[in-house]
Amino acid sequence: MSDLLLEPGRTLGVVGAGVMGTALLKGILDHGLLLPKQAWAATKTEASSIEVAGSLGIRAVPAYESWVPSAGILLIAVKPGQAAKVIEKLKLSGLREDTLLISVLAGVTTETFETLLGRPQPVIRAMPNTPCLVGHGVTVYCGGKGVEARHLAIAERIFHSVGQAREVEEHYFNAITALSGSGPAYMYLVMESLADAGVRVGLPRDLAMTLVAQTMMGSAKMVQETGRHPAALRDDVTTPAGCTIGGLLMLEDGKIRSVLARAVEEATKIVEQLGKSKS
Ligand SMILES: NC(=O)c1ccc[n+]([C@@H]2O[C@H](COP(=O)([O-])OP(=O)(O)OC[C@H]3O[C@@H](n4cnc5c(N)ncnc54)[C@H](OP(=O)(O)O)[C@@H]3O)[C@@H](O)[C@H]2O)c1
Incomplete structure (x- = not known):
């Protein structure tokens, strides 16, 4: 058969x-x-x-x-x-x-x-x-x-x-x-921004991009394969008085959580209209 x-x-x-x-x-x-x-x-x-x-x-x-x-x-x-x-x-x-x-x-x-x-x-x-x-x-x-x-x-x-x-x-x-259909675009923006950050602190662009892409893929695999909550995994990276907590607080100051959530909320509203539109 x-x-x-x-x-x-x-x-x-x-x-x-x-x-x-x-x-x-x-x-x-x-x-x-x-x-x-x-x-x-x-x-x-x-x-x-x-x-x-x-x-x-x-x-x-x-x-x-x-x-x-x-x-x-x-x-x-x-x-x-x-x-x-x-x-x-x-x-x-x-x-x-x-x-x-x-x-x-x-x-x-x-x-x-x-x-x-x-x-x-x-x-x-x-x-x-x-x-x-x-x-x-x-x-x-x-x-x-x-x-x-x-x-x-x-x-x-x-x-x-x-x-x-x-x-x-x-x-x-x-x-x-809005979340996973559009999602790759959000991830690429984050990757591009982090690669720029690497360049800002002195890394060659191709090295920065390699580091960012592998870090994103590895972090996603950690969530999938360990089944642990991202917050718990984040704690593993966050040494007391270390550099990571400093970086994380800057991201929170920039309202990264609500910016990402609002982006998905906005995309959801737009997709509701897509099926009704003519092109
Ligand atoms: N791209 C994404 O990330 C993504 C994710 C999830 C779902 N989708 C959905 O996938 C669909 C396609 O998106 P896409 O990004 O693949 O678009 P795309 O690359 O522009 O492909 C659309 C294809 O449709 C062809 N086409 C247009 N009118 C046609 C017709 N009347 N009869 C036969 N073929 C026709 C086009 O031909 P020509 O090349 O000759 O113009 C083109 O090959 C969309 O409905 C989108 O909502 C896309």
């Missing part, structure tokens, strides 16, 4: 093979979840679909209509404002009722997809993040009305191929989008 996600003859199409669509496709292919001949990538412009397909060794299908009927799984990874347009095109192209749709669109609910489809169809909503590109992403997913356990198992396998994956209730999605 094959471990492939789909039986022979059925395909997986990525509609919107940009940053996120390509990352997911790469994970799927690298983990042997599909044969390259079963996968296809569609984009808006022919040039980008040829580029993506070339880099992954799969088919570029700028005019993907004729591939829709063979699709067992369709990953929708266009911008949120394109949802209605894409669903309309899929319906007109002979989308089968048993094809599993997996959307990564920020702010667009399973209910919105079901309304656009206007008929029973398994729809999974997911929120990955860009570290999926290097196999260290984190993705949450949830199923709509027509979704069965076997569909969720497919989503788990796809997203597990690019990092950690977890099923959550849909009402958490906007908060998760």
Whole structure:
């Protein structure tokens, strides 16, 4: 019995093979979840679909209509404002009722997809993040009305191929989008700032960046692997009357906790509007 996600003859199409669509496709292919001949990538412009397909060794299908009927799984990874347009095109192209749709669109609910489809169809909503590109992403997913356990198992396998994956209730999605979907951008800003700090105190930039990146990765692993609270881990670094407590107090003076919390709060408000916007 094959471990492939789909039986022979059925395909997986990525509609919107940009940053996120390509990352997911790469994970799927690298983990042997599909044969390259079963996968296809569609984009808006022919040039980008040829580029993506070339880099992954799969088919570029700028005019993907004729591939829709063979699709067992369709990953929708266009911008949120394109949802209605894409669903309309899929319906007109002979989308089968048993094809599993997996959307990564920020702010667009399973209910919105079901309304656009206007008929029973398994729809999974997911929120990955860009570290999926290097196999260290984190993705949450949830199923709509027509979704069965076997569909969720497919989503788990796809997203597990690019990092950690977890099923959550849909009402958490906007908060998760703002926290871990946008999260890498916050981390990069922190890293950039700390690397600048290293330069300020006399380090060459490349050395500072290496130190910062490895320190961030190592600290994240400490939290994951020890299961200890970050505050307890922080105490281990904080010698009485030492330099670390001095640095920490400066961060607290700058209100780092509330600045980070307010950033996520603001991003959550914005994501609530994304699914409603047109682009
Ligand atoms: N980037 C993130 O960090 C992240 C994280 C989580 C979720 N997401 C979600 O992932 C989705 C894609 O984001 P992204 O960052 O990957 O964007 P992106 O790199 O701009 O990719 C979007 C892709 O969609 C294609 N496209 C646009 N309109 C299309 C249409 N009508 N039919 C087929 N393809 C079409 C574009 O083609 P061209 O290249 O030809 O223009 C492009 O390949 C968004 O909905 C976003 O909310 C993104």
